[in-house]
Amino acid sequence: VGTTGGIDLAVVAGDGIGTEVVEQGLSVLEAALAPSGTKLSTTEFDLGARRWHATGETLTDEDLEKIKGHDAILLGAIGDPSVPSGVLERGLLLKLRFALDHYVNLRPTKLYEGVSSPLANPGEIDFVVVREGTEGPYVGNGGALRVGTPHEIATEVSVNTAFGVERVVRDAFARASARERKHLTLVHKHNVLVHAGHLWRRTVEKVNAEFPDVTTDYAHVDAATIYLTTNPSRFDVIVTDNLFGDILTDQAAAITGGIGLAASANINPDRTAPSMFEPVHGSAPDIAGQGKADPTATILSVALLLDHLGFAAESARVQGAVAADLAARGDAVRTTDQVGRDIAARVTE
Amino acid sequence: VGTTGGIDLAVVAGDGIGTEVVEQGLSVLEAALAPSGTKLSTTEFDLGARRWHATGETLTDEDLEKIKGHDAILLGAIGDPSVPSGVLERGLLLKLRFALDHYVNLRPTKLYEGVSSPLANPGEIDFVVVREGTEGPYVGNGGALRVGTPHEIATEVSVNTAFGVERVVRDAFARASARERKHLTLVHKHNVLVHAGHLWRRTVEKVNAEFPDVTTDYAHVDAATIYLTTNPSRFDVIVTDNLFGDILTDQAAAITGGIGLAASANINPDRTAPSMFEPVHGSAPDIAGQGKADPTATILSVALLLDHLGFAAESARVQGAVAADLAARGDAVRTTDQVGRDIAARVTE
Ligand SMILES: CC(C)[C@H](C(=O)O)[C@@H](O)C(=O)O
Numbered sequence: 300v301g302t303t304g305g306i307d308l309a310v311v312a313g314d315g316i317g318t319e320v321v322e323q324g325l326s327v328l329e330a331a332l333a334p335s336g337t338k339l340s341t342t343e344f345d346l347g348a349r350r351w352h353a354t355g356e357t358l359t360d361e362d363l364e365k366i367k368g369h370d371a372i373l374l375g376a377i378g379d380p381s382v383p384s385g386v387l388e389r390g391l392l393l394k395l396r397f398a399l400d401h402y403v404n405l406r407p408t409k410l411y412e413g414v415s416s417p418l419a420n421p422g423e424i425d426f427v428v429v430r431e432g433t434e435g436p437y438v439g440n441g442g443a444l445r446v447g448t449p450h451e452i453a454t455e456v457s458v459n460t461a462f463g464v465e466r467v468v469r470d471a472f473a474r475a476s477a478r479e480r481k482h483l484t485l486v487h488k489h490n491v492l493v494h495a496g497h498l499w500r501r502t503v504e505k506v507n508a509e510f511p512d513v514t515t516d517y518a519h520v521d522a523a524t525i526y527l528t529t530n531p532s533r534f535d536v537i538v539t540d541n542l543f544g545d546i547l548t549d550q551a552a553a554i555t556g557g558i559g560l561a562a563s564a565n566i567n568p569d570r571t572a573p574s575m576f577e578p579v580h581g582s583a584p585d586i587a588g589q590g591k592a593d594p595t596a597t598i599l600s601v602a603l604l605l606d607h608l609g610f611a612a613e614s615a616r617v618q619g620a621v622a623a624d625l626a627a628r629g630d631a632v633r634t635t636d637q638v639g640r641d642i643a644a645r646v647t648e
Numbered sequence: 649v650g651t652t653g654g655i656d657l658a659v660v661a662g663d664g665i666g667t668e669v670v671e672q673g674l675s676v677l678e679a680a681l682a683p684s685g686t687k688l689s690t691t692e693f694d695l696g697a698r699r700w701h702a703t704g705e706t707l708t709d710e711d712l713e714k715i716k717g718h719d720a721i722l723l724g725a726i727g728d729p730s731v732p733s734g735v736l737e738r739g740l741l742l743k744l745r746f747a748l749d750h751y752v753n754l755r756p757t758k759l760y761e762g763v764s765s766p767l768a769n770p771g772e773i774d775f776v777v778v779r780e781g782t783e784g785p786y787v788g789n790g791g792a793l794r795v796g797t798p799h800e801i802a803t804e805v806s807v808n809t810a811f812g813v814e815r816v817v818r819d820a821f822a823r824a825s826a827r828e829r830k831h832l833t834l835v836h837k838h839n840v841l842v843h844a845g846h847l848w849r850r851t852v853e854k855v856n857a858e859f860p861d862v863t864t865d866y867a868h869v870d871a872a873t874i875y876l877t878t879n880p881s882r883f884d885v886i887v888t889d890n891l892f893g894d895i896l897t898d899q900a901a902a903i904t905g906g907i908g909l910a911a912s913a914n915i916n917p918d919r920t921a922p923s924m925f926e927p928v929h930g931s932a933p934d935i936a937g938q939g940k941a942d943p944t945a946t947i948l949s950v951a952l953l954l955d956h957l958g959f960a961a962e963s964a965r966v967q968g969a970v971a972a973d974l975a976a977r978g979d980a981v982r983t984t985d986q987v988g989r990d991i992a993a994r995v996t997e
């Protein structure tokens with residue numbers, strides 16, 4: 300890892316609670332790396348609402364080049380109500396995912412001991428969503444005509460390629476094959492979105508031949524929201540497109556204790572560019588700066604980062620520390636710092 | 649209503665449990681109309697999997713013309729695993745919605761007394777989703793190139809027009825204005841689908857001026873799935889596009905006792921063609937023909953039908969009968985017929 304022998308991390312704390320949770324993520328990361336003596340160097344990138352207001356820039360070519368020189372990216376949260384909707388999302392967050400070819404957007408979903416689910420009978424919940432990250436309705440292909448007139452027409456085009464679908468489906472099969480239940484569910488809406496849906500469907504059938512140990516099934520995206528409510532235990536690995544994955548992973552976070560706990564990894568499995576690790580939650584401007592944000596999602600994202608960079612034991616230690624912290628949590632209210640410190644202490648123990 | 653002074657109903661029982669639930673829907677409809685002496689004439693249309701297997705036809709111009717001559721349509725369920733995915737959905741169900749300009753797809757969501765929700769703390773749930781029915785990613789605009797090769801590309805285009813968005817948004821505002829809480833939530837994903845999203849957003853702002861009594865807010869579709877899990881009481885009227893509406897209404901059905909209870913109306917508010925009333929559930933081939941299907945969703949769809957045709961008192965009576973039946977339901981297992989008979993008896997009481 301890295302030319303320094305240590306980890307060269309690009310840090311994009313971003314907006315709102317982003318700074319607060321990233322600080323705790325970094326201190327847990329340091330605690331996890333300390334025993335092995337692995338050096339962590341971080342470069343902070345000033346990206347997000349503040350920078351945009353000051354300079355009008357979201358992510359310059361220069362920023363992107365510099366970021367590419369790192370081993371991984373830790374991102375807090377992007378977005379602020381003072382910036383027009385879409386500017387930072389498309390110009391910064393999605394631009395990073397697309398430019399760095401993060402085609403696997405990985406979102407593990409687990410109901411930890413000690414965490415109460417809003418579901419009356421949640422059962423065991425432990426699945427992972429492999430959300431495609433570089434295609435679908437997120438490509439920015441679309442436009443508008445006669446804007447503001449009664450004749451306005453606005454389109455959004457979902458683009459799906461065999462290349463793009465096959466690589467993410469293969470990644471999902473590999474993950475399913477490495478799990479105990481070895482089950483993969485494709486979620487789409489192929490009875491309506493017939494062209495894209497049939498491409499996804501055929502691709503799953505085809506790649507299944509390479510992973511004969513993996514069983515598969517299929518759910519329409521609307522039905523998937525029902526299963527997530529009534530029987531989430533049925534899922535092991537879900538593979539789905541960029542938009543359906545966005546929707547389902549928020550619901551998945553909700554049934555397992557909320558987005559305060561939901562981690563994600565934007566992975567470039569071919570390692571042609573650094574992968575990016577970020578909590579699923581947003582910048583939460585309503586609670587920013589108050590020390591109220593839960594850094595757990597960021598800390599679990601750090602565990603994904605460690606795993607991606609080959610620090611499997613360190614990753615497991617962070618996950619174990621989070622699990623122990625959650626199990627002991629009860630109703631006590633702690634600040635962002637306190638949660639971070641407590642988890643870091645468990646990592647060090 | 650109708651040239652006969654009675655109701656001329658087109659009946660499309662369709663596939664699987666469709667026939668069973670429609671039978672009960674019709675008997676409740678008759679019971680509701682009896683006191684006023686309103687005559688009900690029905691014309692059955694043989695549409696769905698059987699017809700397609702026999703003739704290769706989904707919905708001919710002739711079928712469509714005949715259907716247009718009716719006051720309303722009662723539809724059971726369309727779809728069978730023996731028919732390639734998309735054939736009946738696009739060629740029959742969606743064709744009806746589009747050809748008859750059902751631009752308001754109305755899906756009331758209510759947690760009835762006596763019904764247990766899978767949510768631990770559901771609170772009061774009573775909202776209605778106004779789903780756009782003739783645009784969005786459902787238009788069938790898209791295609792595929794180099795199918796089956798490594799260079800395949802498949803697109804799906806979401807088409808949104810000022811005309812189409814404004815008419816459904818206006819309908820949703822009118823419904824919100826007629827309700828106690830007078831609150832409208834737009835659900836979209838305007839930080840990513842910027843062109844379509846901004847059209848929806850501007851339209852809600854604009855039409856709000858005509859309904860100053862209605863308060864509005866906005867939720868991204870991913871966040872909406874969280875609110876439906878943690879705080880569904882916050883919703884009064886939701887207006888959203890065709891695909892987001894499809895997804896959210898299945899989740900909405902799940903939190904209020906399942907799709908066995910979820911009714912829907914495909915409404916042409918301009919009355920240039922008959923509106924169509926159908927349960928949200930599908931043909932459920934796994935339980936078809938066994939008398940196990942719950943006809944309640946169809947019966948509640950009949951209540952929507954009555955309301956649409958101006959039989960407000962009759963509609964209220966059907967809804968009241970369903971509410972009473974649900975409150976008394978307990979764990980007793982009844983057949984499709986028994987549930988229908990019990991509700992019809994309460995309507996007659
Ligand atoms: C902020 C937004 C662009 C983003 C997405 O839609 O992917 C977020 O919702 C997520 O899930 O990471």
Ligand SMILES: CC(C)[C@H](C(=O)O)[C@@H](O)C(=O)O
Nearest residue numbers: 490491521737741742894928
């Ligand atoms: C069967 C399918 C085409 C349909 C839809 O997607 O609209 C169904 O899911 C519904 O919600 O009525």
